[in-house]
Amino acid sequence: CRRITKMSVLQQISPHVKNIKPLDYALLTKRANQIKEELRQGVKKPYKQLLDLTWGDSHRTGVKPLSFVRQVLAACLYPELLNSDKLPMDVKQRAKRLLGICGGGSIGSYTATAGIPEVLHRIAEFLTRRDCGAPSYPKNIFISPGCQWSLMVTNILKVLVNSEASPRIGVLTPVPCYPTTTQSIMGLGGVVVPYHLSEKQGWELQIEELHRALESAKGVCNPFALYVINPGNPSGNVQSRKSIEEVIKFASEKRLFLLADEIYQDLVYGEKSEFISYKRVLTEMGPPFSNTVELASFHSISKGFTGECGLRGGYVELVNLDPAVMKHIYKLFSKDICAPVLGQIALELMVNPPQPGDPSSPLYKMETQYIKASLTQNVKRLHDVVNSLPGFCCQPVQGGGFAFPRLNLPTPAIQKAKRAGMQPDTFYSIKLLEDAGVLVTPGCDYGQKEGTHHVRFGIMTSKDIMEEVLKRLTNFHTRFMKDFS
Amino acid sequence: CRRITKMSVLQQISPHVKNIKPLDYALLTKRANQIKEELRQGVKKPYKQLLDLTWGDSHRTGVKPLSFVRQVLAACLYPELLNSDKLPMDVKQRAKRLLGICGGGSIGSYTATAGIPEVLHRIAEFLTRRDCGAPSYPKNIFISPGCQWSLMVTNILKVLVNSEASPRIGVLTPVPCYPTTTQSIMGLGGVVVPYHLSEKQGWELQIEELHRALESAKGVCNPFALYVINPGNPSGNVQSRKSIEEVIKFASEKRLFLLADEIYQDLVYGEKSEFISYKRVLTEMGPPFSNTVELASFHSISKGFTGECGLRGGYVELVNLDPAVMKHIYKLFSKDICAPVLGQIALELMVNPPQPGDPSSPLYKMETQYIKASLTQNVKRLHDVVNSLPGFCCQPVQGGGFAFPRLNLPTPAIQKAKRAGMQPDTFYSIKLLEDAGVLVTPGCDYGQKEGTHHVRFGIMTSKDIMEEVLKRLTNFHTRFMKDFS
Numbered sequence: 001c002r003r004i005t006k007m008s009v010l011q012q013i014s015p016h017v018k019n020i021k022p023l024d025y026a027l028l029t030k031r032a033n034q035i036k037e038e039l040r041q042g043v044k045k046p047y048k049q050l051l052d053l054t055w056g057d058s059h060r061t062g063v064k065p066l067s068f069v070r071q072v073l074a075a076c077l078y079p080e081l082l083n084s085d086k087l088p089m090d091v092k093q094r095a096k097r098l099l100g101i102c103g104g105g106s107i108g109s110y111t112a113t114a115g116i117p118e119v120l121h122r123i124a125e126f127l128t129r130r131d132c133g134a135p136s137y138p139k140n141i142f143i144s145p146g147c148q149w150s151l152m153v154t155n156i157l158k159v160l161v162n163s164e165a166s167p168r169i170g171v172l173t174p175v176p177c178y179p180t181t182t183q184s185i186m187g188l189g190g191v192v193v194p195y196h197l198s199e200k201q202g203w204e205l206q207i208e209e210l211h212r213a214l215e216s217a218k219g220v221c222n223p224f225a226l227y228v229i230n231p232g233n234p235s236g237n238v239q240s241r242k243s244i245e246e247v248i249k250f251a252s253e254k255r256l257f258l259l260a261d262e263i264y265q266d267l268v269y270g271e272k273s274e275f276i277s278y279k280r281v282l283t284e285m286g287p288p289f290s291n292t293v294e295l296a297s298f299h300s301i302s303k304g305f306t307g308e309c310g311l312r313g314g315y316v317e318l319v320n321l322d323p324a325v326m327k328h329i330y331k332l333f334s335k336d337i338c339a340p341v342l343g344q345i346a347l348e349l350m351v352n353p354p355q356p357g358d359p360s361s362p363l364y365k366m367e368t369q370y371i372k373a374s375l376t377q378n379v380k381r382l383h384d385v386v387n388s389l390p391g392f393c394c395q396p397v398q399g400g401g402f403a404f405p406r407l408n409l410p411t412p413a414i415q416k417a418k419r420a421g422m423q424p425d426t427f428y429s430i431k432l433l434e435d436a437g438v439l440v441t442p443g444c445d446y447g448q449k450e451g452t453h454h455v456r457f458g459i460m461t462s463k464d465i466m467e468e469v470l471k472r473l474t475n476f477h478t479r480f481m482k483d484f485s
Numbered sequence: 486c487r488r489i490t491k492m493s494v495l496q497q498i499s500p501h502v503k504n505i506k507p508l509d510y511a512l513l514t515k516r517a518n519q520i521k522e523e524l525r526q527g528v529k530k531p532y533k534q535l536l537d538l539t540w541g542d543s544h545r546t547g548v549k550p551l552s553f554v555r556q557v558l559a560a561c562l563y564p565e566l567l568n569s570d571k572l573p574m575d576v577k578q579r580a581k582r583l584l585g586i587c588g589g590g591s592i593g594s595y596t597a598t599a600g601i602p603e604v605l606h607r608i609a610e611f612l613t614r615r616d617c618g619a620p621s622y623p624k625n626i627f628i629s630p631g632c633q634w635s636l637m638v639t640n641i642l643k644v645l646v647n648s649e650a651s652p653r654i655g656v657l658t659p660v661p662c663y664p665t666t667t668q669s670i671m672g673l674g675g676v677v678v679p680y681h682l683s684e685k686q687g688w689e690l691q692i693e694e695l696h697r698a699l700e701s702a703k704g705v706c707n708p709f710a711l712y713v714i715n716p717g718n719p720s721g722n723v724q725s726r727k728s729i730e731e732v733i734k735f736a737s738e739k740r741l742f743l744l745a746d747e748i749y750q751d752l753v754y755g756e757k758s759e760f761i762s763y764k765r766v767l768t769e770m771g772p773p774f775s776n777t778v779e780l781a782s783f784h785s786i787s788k789g790f791t792g793e794c795g796l797r798g799g800y801v802e803l804v805n806l807d808p809a810v811m812k813h814i815y816k817l818f819s820k821d822i823c824a825p826v827l828g829q830i831a832l833e834l835m836v837n838p839p840q841p842g843d844p845s846s847p848l849y850k851m852e853t854q855y856i857k858a859s860l861t862q863n864v865k866r867l868h869d870v871v872n873s874l875p876g877f878c879c880q881p882v883q884g885g886g887f888a889f890p891r892l893n894l895p896t897p898a899i900q901k902a903k904r905a906g907m908q909p910d911t912f913y914s915i916k917l918l919e920d921a922g923v924l925v926t927p928g929c930d931y932g933q934k935e936g937t938h939h940v941r942f943g944i945m946t947s948k949d950i951m952e953e954v955l956k957r958l959t960n961f962h963t964r965f966m967k968d969f970s
Contacts, residue, residue, distance in 0.1 A: 020816055059591035070563045078559035086565075106544035108793040145630050145797065145825065180822070308593040310826030312630065312797070331505055337665075340630065340825040341795030 020183050023445045024426040025054065031430065032439050047437035051469050053458040054441045056233070056401040058307035062462030063374070066367050068360045069306060069349050072098065073342055076107050088359040098345050107341040114330070115143030115315070115339060119348045123315055126351035127279065134283035136317060142329070143347060145312035145339045170221035172213055172256065174205070176404060176446035176454070178233045181261075191221035196449060199406065202395045203235035207246045214254060225257040226250070231264040231275065231399030234446055234456040236379075238273040238398040244281040251293055258295045263314070266304030267460075269376045270398035279319060295319040301346045303401055305368045307460065313343025378459045378466045379403065385470045389477045401460045404443070407453045413484035425453040428480070436476040438469055505668050508930045509911040510539065516915065517924050532922035536954050538943040539926045541718070541886040543792035547947030548859070551852050553845045554791060554834050557583065558827055561592050573844040583830050592826040599815070600628030600800070600824060604833045608800055611836035612764065619768035621802060627814070628832060630797035630824045655706035657698055657741065659690070661889060661931035661939070663718045666746075676706035681934060684891065687880045688720035692731045699739060710742040711735070716749040716760065716884030719931055719941040721864075723758040723883040729766040736778055743780045748799070751789030752945075754861045755883030764804060780804040786831045788886060790853045792945070798828025863944045863951040864888065870955045874962045886945045889928070892938040898969035910938040913965070921961040923954055 036050055052061065059065060068091065075081040075095035082092050101118045103109030114120065120138035127136035170191040173182055182192045195213035197203040205228065217223045228247060230239045239247075251258045260278040268275050279297050283290050300314035301307075318326065338344075354360040379397045386394040386405045394405035409417075409424050417427030425442035432438050432455075443454030459466070521535055537546065544550060553576065560566040560580035567577050586603045588594030599605065605623035612621035655676040658667055667677045680698035682688040690713065702708045713732060715724045724732075736743045745763040753760050764782050768775050785799035786792075803811065823829075839845040864882045871879040871890045879890035894902075894909050902912030910927035917923050917940075928939030944951070 022816060055588075055595060057588065057595045059593040060588035060595070062589060065591060065593050074559040074563035074566065077562060078555045080571075081559065081566075084571075086569075102795070103540075103542065103545035104547065106550060106795070108544040108550050108795045110540060110542045110545070110794045309595045310587070310591070310593045310823075312822075312825040331507060337797075338795075340797040340828065342827060343825065 020186055023179055024423060024429075025179075025441050025445050027426065028054070028429055028433060028439060028441070032433060035433070035437070045437065046435065047472065050433075050437045050439060051465060051472070052439040053461065053469060054439050054456075055309075055458055056303060056460060057309050057458070058303075058371075058401075058460035059309070061458065061460065062465050063307055063371060063460060064367070065307065066305060066364065068354055068364045069308065069346055071095075071360075072349055073311075073345060076102075076342070076345060090354060090358040090360050094349070098348065102341060107345065109341070111338045111341060111344060113338050115141070115347075116341075116344050119143065119344050122348050122352050123317075127277075127317060131277055131280035131283065134280050136279070140318045140321075140326075141315055142318070143313065143315045143339045143344050145314070145343060168221040169225075170217050170223035171259075172210065172217075172223055172226040174227065174229060174232070174235070176234050176443065176448055177227075178229065178261075179445050179447075181227065182447070191217070193217045193221065193223055194447060197232070197235055197237065199395060199449070199452075202398070203232055203237035203404070205237070205239060205243055205247065207250055210247070210250050223254070223256065225259055227259040227261070228278070229261040230278075231262075231267060233261075233264065233400050234402040234404040234454075236395065236397035236400050236403055238268055238270060238275060238400075241276050241281055244276060244278055245285060248278070248282055248285060248289055248293055252289050258293060260295060260297045262297055263300040263303045264400040265299065267375060267401060268399040269379045270396060273398040275399065279317065282319065292320060294321055301343060301350050303460075304350070305371050306346060306350045307371075308343075308346050311343040311346050312340050313347045314339075315347060374463050375459060377463055378461065381466060381470060382457060382459060385474060389474065390481050392477065397459065401458060403457045403459055404446070404454050405457070407443075407455060409453055410481065410484040413480070416484070423453075425455055428453070429455055431480060432473070432476055435479075436472040438472050438476070505671055508664055509908060509914075510664075510926050510930050512911065513539070513914055513918060513924060513926070517918060520918070520922070530922065531920065532957065535918075535922045535924060536950055536957070537924040538946065538954060539924050539941075540943055541788060541945060542794050542943070543788075543856075543886075543945035544794070546943065546945065547950050548792055548856060548945060549852070550792065551790060551849065553839055553849045554793065554831055556845075557834055558796075558830060561587075561827070561830060575839060575843040575845050579834070583833065587826060592830065594826070596823045596826055596829065598823050599626070600832075601826075601829050604628065604829050607833050607837050608802075612762075612802060616762055616765035616768065619765050621764070625803045625806075625811075626800055627803070628798065628800045628824045628829050630799070630828060653706040654710075655702050655708035656744075657695065657702075657708055657711040659712070659714060659717070659720075661719050661928065661933055662712075663714065664930050664932075666712065667932070676702075678702045678706065678708055679932060682717070682720055682722065684880060684934070684937075687883070688717055688722040688889070690722070690724060690728055690732065692735055695732070695735050708739070708741065710744055712744040712746070713763070714746040715763075716752060718746075718749065718885050719887040719889040719939075721880065721882035721885050721888055723753055723755060723760060723885075726761050726766055729761060729763055730770060733763070733767055733770060733774055733778055737774050743778060745780060745782045747782055748785040748788050749885040750784065752857075752860060752886060753884040754864045755881060758883040760884065764802065767804065777805060779806055786828060786835050788945075789835070790856050791831060791835045792856075793828070793831050796828040796831050797825050798832045799824075800832060859948050860944060862948055863946065866951060866955060867942060867944060870959060874959065875966050877962065882944065886943060888942045888944055889931070889939050890942070892928075892940060894938055895966065895969040898965070901969070908938075910940055913938070914940055916965060917958070917961055920964075921957040923957050923961070 032050055039045060071087055071091040072095050075087060075091060076098055079099060081087060082095060099105050101116050120141045123141050124136040124138045168191045170193045171185050172193045172195055175194045175196045185192050193213050195209050198206050214223055258278060262277060265275045278295055282293055282295060297317045298314060301311060302309040354364045382403050383394050383397060386392045391408040392405055394403055397403045407425060407428060414424045417424040420427060423442060423444040425444055429440055429442045432440060441456045448454055517535055524530060556572050556576040557580050560572060560576060561583055564584060566572060567580060584590050586601050605626045608626050609621040609623045653676045655678045656670050657678045657680055660679045660681045670677050678698050680694050683691050699708055743763060747762060750760045762782065763780055767778055767780060782802045783799060786796060787794040839849045867888050868879050868882060871877045876893040877890055879888055882888045892910060892913060894913065899909045902909040905912060908927060908929040910929055914925055914927045917925060926941045933939055
């Protein structure tokens with residue numbers, strides 16, 4: 001009887017869910033957790049501590065939260081603090097104002113499902129400022145518990161990807177790409193149509209490749225949306241205005257819905273690089289582009305200087321959507337209660353930081369500049385060290401939270417990996433973890449050109465941790481290459 | 486060109502999403518927001534303030550957050566507070582311990598996708614205690630941003646409801662029922678199979694009705710799960726052990742997956758009522774039930790004494806699931822990043838409150854007892870007043886956050902509503918809003934027996950607000966019945 005009941009469940013599982021492959025990352029974290037436990041129990045290893053660069057999670061790896069953000073949030077949570085003389089005046093004023101826009105004056109209340117209206121207004125103001133006057137409207141902005149939610153599970157792809165469409169809906173997706181995106185497209189019954197970024201051009205997006213990808217979808221699916229990540233994860237590329245214009249023209253010509261993941265917009269390191277938003281370029285291109293190309297652009301508090309992954313807060317701005325479609329998106333958001341209120345408040349603080357003259361301004365400026373300087377140095381150091389190692393080649397990291405260097409592994413290493421039933425870069429990553437206590441993610445989880453191998457390093461970490469990682473990596477890699485030469 | 490692009494989007498929208506009907510509640514809140522704006526602009530009305538009893542949101546309507554919870558959370562957010570002499574010692578110790586289980590010691594870090602392991606352990610301990618020894622295992626518990634997420638958008642129904650199955654998957658769902666549940670089942674491509682709770686038996690769940698409902702699904706869909714809400718929303722019913730046993734036997738016999746929404750478990754008012762969990766009854770029934778019936782039970786920080794809707798935190802415990810199914814559920818949770826860390830921490834505080842002897846214990850006890858006493862009084866007052874009004878009839882509210890009294894509207898009122906193209910209870914609710922500034926939700930949003938009408942009142946509010954509501958309701962209702970007699 002038991003057996004039959006269980007089987008009945010399994011038979012029902014959606015094939016879209018069944019088809020999602022687990023990541024090699026899961027294998028690595030499992031082993032990492034065992035190693036942590038072994039270290040705790042005093043097992044002797046060549047290192048005392050695991051260094052984990054797999055996350056895009058700056059606080060985890062030693063970057064300090066912004067004092068202004070934490071002070072305002074603490075005062076909102078525990079309003080007794082408004083009477084304290086330990087908090088700056090502008091912190092208390094901000095907290096009071098923000099509590100005033102919460103239901104019943106408590107961050108414990110639900111909010112409107114798209115987000116607190118005043119926060120949506122602030123975001124729209126920020127976007128208009130950021131995009132040099134390109135107008136933004138609160139009614140087109142939806143707050144959600146982080147961008148992955150907003151993009152995927154929640155509502156945008158859910159509206160777009162009709163799992164029963166025949167042929168299936170396709171989404172053009174970069175290679176390499178953050179895997180939750182591809183998994184979610186598949187989980188919703190969509191088809192991932194890969195386009196390759198050009199590694200030797202610093203992971204540039206190339207229009208000919210978009211054409212090729214679109215062609216490849218013929219007879220397979222109905223390509224409907226084009227997903228771009230700028231600055232790139234894991235690529236580290238930052239698109240130029242010209243590149244964005246080309247993508248918009250392509251989307252317009254092929255009638256593709258543009259999904260622009262722009263959550264790393266604050267993190268640009270390259271001296272000649274500048275973040276320009278899709279929304280801005282689209283607006284400045286004028287008609288027919290500016291009033292026809294459908295665009296969803298995503299941003300979040302998890303990255304950049306705020307780095308508050310744990311609070312869960314992101315938003316999407318929708319441009320040029322038909323009101324009939326907007327109606328369905330509203331409906332889906334309504335079904336989903338609301339995003340965490342402290343995440344919404346942190347969004348407000350991110351788009352509306354202390355201004356010159358405010359008591360919190362000098363410290364805020366110092367802290368953000370310090371983070372920027374640290375990450376810029378991390379990127380430079382990682383790039384230089386990795387490129388100094390044999391068989392390792394890192395493109396310039398112009399922006400974002402990661403570097404994705406290529407690993408030219410010796411044939412014996414590749415053969416050994418194959419015998420162990422592993423992807424070569426997973427094999428490398430597991431050895432790096434075992435021998436040097438450094439946790440990175442293998443390129444196979446992100447997609448890569450057949451026959452090439454990579455690893456992804458998170459760069460949002462303190463300078464000290466980065467130096468220690470580079471020291472261990474250098475020793476490990478040198479030995480590894482010798483062992484397998 | 487524009488027109489074609491837009492149309493192409495609309496054509497792709499999943500029919501499951503298109504078919505979700507907007508709620509009448511949306512109509513009411515729209516008007517309520519206009520009224521609020523009018524009041525702000527000084528427009529004269531018979532009331533100065535809107536009273537909104539549509540939410541299950543206690544802080545919004547005057548219930549105070551628990552000091553212990555807010556103090557610990559504030560200290561986790563802003564660890565400088567650990568040096569303050571204003572916070573009790575146990576608050577500081579708890580905050581320190583909880584920061585120790587966060588990545589990098591910051592609540593700004595991501596956590597494991599199922600939740601922080603230590604919090605999962607605490608929840609399992611709590612469940613074992615609550616269920617008098619019925620064992621609970623952390624690996625079967627998943628934390629999510631609230632129960633609706635966990636149940637719906639996220640992962641449980643997503644795994645269970647295969648949108649492409651033919652015949653479609655059916656979920657037996659109570660009438661009346663919180664509408665996000667039914668909407669989500671439909672949004673995922675499932676079929677809602679309604680079973681009616683028996684109003685005249687105090688909204689009891691009756692097994693014959695489950696049989697009838699199951700029979701009704703023949704030829705329509707493949708019924709696969711049975712969804713129960715205990716204590717009921719909006720019904721206010723609390724199931725007896727005997728009733729739960731019957732439901733479990735039915736689920737076992739018919740091989741249905743049990744989805745038990747138990748988020749109101751702390752709120753029981755009836756003197757003869759007691760909350761007993763499905764998990765406990767299932768365990769105590771022994772084999773073959775205890776080791777075969779598949780159960781998902783949901784709980785949350787949004788309701789009960791904590792009332793922290795805005796933090797977004799809930800969990801699901803899964804019982805008797807096949808490991809192969811669990812694997813897919815893990816995979817889906819992994820795709821979804823993690824639940825807000827402060828919500829996870831608030832869960833830990835809920836399942837592990839201050840103990841006798843702890844400095845925070847007396848205040849915690851006082852605050853929770855005050856909330857319980859207020860809500861018990863609200864329920865009694867609402868029940869008595871509503872039942873004293875002609876054409877109104879409220880079943881005893883034994884538990885939960887709502888009362889769902891029946892409205893026997895005079896024929897002229899029903900006719901007038903029909904002429905206005907409205908459901909009669911929506912018509913009543915809109916007039917109550919316009920004339921008395923009291924916002925409630927109409928029964929038609931929850932489902933009700935053909936020809937019957939209801940309104941739902943939230944009872945999680947301060948006593949003052951409840952009294953003011955009852956005064957306005959009495960005046961309004963008396964006039965309404967006279968006008969339409």
